[in-house]
Structures are given as C-alpha cells and as structure tokens.
Amino acid sequence: MVTAKAWVLKKHFEGFPKTSDFDLKTIELPNLKDGGKRKLLLESVFLSVDPYMRPYSRRDMKEGDIMIGTQVARTVESKNPAFTVGTFVVARSGWRTHFISDGKDLQLLPSSWPESLPKSLALGAVGMPGLTAYFGLLEVCKMKPGETVLVNAAAGAVGSVVGQLAKIGGCKVVGCAGSDAKVAYLKKIGFDEAFNYKTVTSLDEALRKASPDGYDCFFDNVGGKFASIAINHMKKYGRIAVCGAISQYNDSVPQQGPYMQVPMIFKELQMEGFIVTRWNNRREEGLKALLKWVVEGKVKCHEQVTEGFENMPMAFIGMLKGENLGKAIVKV
Ligand SMILES: NC(=O)C1=CN([C@@H]2O[C@H](COP(=O)(O)OP(=O)(O)OC[C@H]3O[C@@H](n4cnc5c(N)ncnc54)[C@H](OP(=O)(O)O)[C@@H]3O)[C@@H](O)[C@H]2O)C=CC1
Numbered sequence: 001m002v003t004a005k006a007w008v009l010k011k012h013f014e015g016f017p018k019t020s021d022f023d024l025k026t027i028e029l030p031n032l033k034d035g036g037k038r039k040l041l042l043e044s045v046f047l048s049v050d051p052y053m054r055p056y057s058r059r060d061m062k063e064g065d066i067m068i069g070t071q072v073a074r075t076v077e078s079k080n081p082a083f084t085v086g087t088f089v090v091a092r093s094g095w096r097t098h099f100i101s102d103g104k105d106l107q108l109l110p111s112s113w114p115e116s117l118p119k120s121l122a123l124g125a126v127g128m129p130g131l132t133a134y135f136g137l138l139e140v141c142k143m144k145p146g147e148t149v150l151v152n153a154a155a156g157a158v159g160s161v162v163g164q165l166a167k168i169g170g171c172k173v174v175g176c177a178g179s180d181a182k183v184a185y186l187k188k189i190g191f192d193e194a195f196n197y198k199t200v201t202s203l204d205e206a207l208r209k210a211s212p213d214g215y216d217c218f219f220d221n222v223g224g225k226f227a228s229i230a231i232n233h234m235k236k237y238g239r240i241a242v243c244g245a246i247s248q249y250n251d252s253v254p255q256q257g258p259y260m261q262v263p264m265i266f267k268e269l270q271m272e273g274f275i276v277t278r279w280n281n282r283r284e285e286g287l288k289a290l291l292k293w294v295v296e297g298k299v300k301c302h303e304q305v306t307e308g309f310e311n312m313p314m315a316f317i318g319m320l321k322g323e324n325l326g327k328a329i330v331k332v
C-alpha cells in the first residue's frame with residue numbers, strides 16, 4: 001500500500017492565493033493487483049506551477065479538490081506493457097506525490113530525449129509553455145524574418161521561449177520583465193532590447209526607445225495597462241497574440257482598461273486570443289522542433305526550482321508574484 005500526499009484547494013482564492021487556501025492530505029492508494037490489468041503506479045518527480053491554475057481553479061474546481069496541474073512522473077510498478085518500470089511520462093494528475101493511471105492520460109517523453117537533458121524541461125521549454133510560444137508565434141503572430149516582436153513576462157516560461165524562437169526566426173526582439181536580473185538574463189539569451197517595466201519612468205517612452213518604428217507582433221502574456229499602452233506602438237497591419245492576462249488573474253474586481261478600438265481600427269490590427277491545446281494534433285511537431293533547438297543550444301532554458309512537495313503552495317504564489325526566472329517547477 002502506497003501513501004500519497006496531495007495538495008487540495010481548501011478555500012477558493014480571493015486576490016493573491018495564500019498558503020492557508022491549501023490543505024495537505026494523505027491518500028492510501030490501492031494495490032495494483034486489485035485493479036485492472038493495464039494499471040500502473042507512478043511517483044511525481046517534478047511538478048509544474050503555472051499561471052493558468054489561478055483562473056482555472058475558480059472555473060474548474062470546487063473546494064476540497066486536488067489542485068490541477070501537470071508533472072513529470074516515473075513508473076514505479078506496472079501492469080501496463082506500454083509503460084515499464086522506470087519509464088518517465090508527463091501526466092496531468094494534479095498536485096500529488098503518487099497516483100495510479102491506466103496509461104490513457106499519460107504522454108511519453110519524445111523518444112529522442114537525450115539522457116543528459118533534464119526531464120523537467122518537459123514541463124517548460126519542451127512542454128506546454130514551449131508549445132505555447134511555438135504555436136502562438138507561428139500560427140497567431142505569423143512572424144516573418146525582419147519583423148519586430150514584443151513580448152512581456154519575457155523572462156518566464158513562455159516569454160523566454162518566445163523571444164528565442166523569434167530570434168531564430170530572424171526577428172528583432174524586445175522584451176520586458178519585472179526585475180533588473182531578469183532584464184540582464186534577457187540580454188544574455190539574445191533579446192535585442194529589454195527593460196524593467198516596474199522601474200521605467202514611462203512605459204510609453206520605453207516602448208518607443210526600444211523600437212522607434214514600432215512592433216509588427218506583440219505576444220501578450222500580461223494584458224491590462226501594459227497591453228493598452230503597447231497597442232499604440234503597433235505597426236500598421238500588426239498582429240497581437242493574446243496569450244494570457246496575468247495582470248488580472250488575482251484581481252477581485254476586474255480592471256476596466258482603456259478601450260483599444262481606435263488603434264485597432266486605424267492601424268488595422270489583428271488581435272487573437274488562443275489556448276495552446278488548439279494545436280494538440282501537432283504536439284509532436286512542436287516538441288520535436290523545440291527539443292532540437294534546446295539540444296543545439298539555440299533555446300536556452302532556466303528553471304526556478306523549489307525543493308520539496310510541501311513547498312508547492314509557496315512556489316505557486318511566488319511565481320504569481322514574479323519571483324521566478326524561467327519555468328517555475330517543484331522538485332519532489
Ligand atoms: N494561452 C495559452 O495557451 C497559455 C497561456 N499562458 C499564459 O502565458 C503567461 C505566462 O505564463 P508562464 O510563462 O507560464 O508564466 P511565467 O513563467 O512568465 O511566470 C509568470 C510571470 O508573470 C509576470 N507577472 C506576474 N504578475 C504580473 C503583473 N501584474 N504584471 C506583469 N507581469 C506579471 C511575472 O514576471 P515579471 O517579473 O515579468 O513581472 C511572473 O514571473 C500567463 O499569462 C499564462 O496564463 C501560459 C501557457 C499557455
């Protein structure tokens with residue numbers, strides 16, 4: 001009998017999540033022999049903390065549910081020939097240390113995954129955030145060589161890949177982030193211009209200085225005030241990929257932003273929201289490309305690793321507050 005630990009949502013978030021909104025539970029898992037023939041027992045090795053968990057928890061969860069989320073897990077015991085003991089997978093089993101699966105909801109890591117490459121990247125650059133950058137840039141921004149791309153939350157899991165893919169695509173890249181250390185990191189990984197949106201005297205001036213001719217593509221991870229200023233710096237026929245609105249996830253009262261219709265019309269802009277699962281049927285294509293660029297060193301990855309399953313709430317809250325540089329993960 002295996003005793004799993006799990007974090008449950010004790011109380012729906014109001015404003016920024018608090019550690020008191022979570023409860024740590026233990027769950028006695030049944031023996032595999034008592035279950036169906038394709039069952040397997042897995043242990044979480046790395047768990048992801050992502051911004052979507054904040055808005056989705058209110059939409060998809062009730063109090064008492066295990067927190068939603070994904071993990072890289074290792075097969076510990078198996079009656080399923082497709083998953084032998086020691087096999088690593090990506091699962092969407094939530095914030096827990098161990099779980100039983102029938103294999104249907106598991107994704108094997110790409111077969112070409114080098115032994116030396118940290119498997120945690122399957123939660124970041126070579127996983128859902130990386131795919132978000134890949135498809136958001138190629139299919140929504142439709143970036144072209146020589147164009148100028150703007151990305152906010154640029155030092156994060158999605159934004160850092162957006163900037164590097166845009167450089168691979170022959171674009172000029174401007175990024176912003178919330179600390180000088182993050183700005184230094186952006187320049188280190190190849191961003192042409194980067195600024196700290198928290199300390200610039202004028203966002204408008206910073207955007208103009210970074211690209212006096214404006215922006216062809218804006219990959220928006222943040223929304224809110226930044227987006228309403230950035231839209232005025234778009235070039236004619238520019239494209240805006242609305243990827244996220246993390247500036248609003250923790251608002252108890254929705255922000256009433258200034259209206260964007262005027263620049264939308266006069267600059268004849270395209271603005272499109274998207275969810276990465278739209279391209280689930282092209283997942284292998286995206287992962288193959290991302291893995292190749294990471295192995296070649298063309299996409300650099302940084303992980304904000306929090307040690308210990310007991311620290312998941314803190315890692316999640318820290319990420320929402322901007323304490324992460326790169327993909328925020330928890331190492332069990
Ligand atoms: N549409 C889709 O399918 C997907 C959308 N997303 C979205 O992409 C965005 C980035 O996600 P991800 O890369 O995983 O997260 P990150 O790794 O970028 O971490 C979140 C970052 O957001 C920034 N941030 C937090 N609050 C604010 C704020 N009030 N104003 C400006 N920036 C803020 C912080 O960085 P900083 O230091 O810059 O403030 C923080 O580090 C999110 O909005 C997320 O919801 C992610 C995956 C899929």
Ligand SMILES: O=C(O)CCC[C@H](O)\C=C/C=C/C=C/C(=O)C/C=C\CCCCCO
Nearest residue numbers: 051052055056059068092128243244276277
């Ligand atoms: O289990 C699930 O359904 C979550 C799956 C997450 C996953 O790995 C795939 C997609 C992640 C999408 C992330 C989207 C965003 O971050 C955008 C977030 C919020 C937009 C507003 C949502 C408002 C809901 O009421």
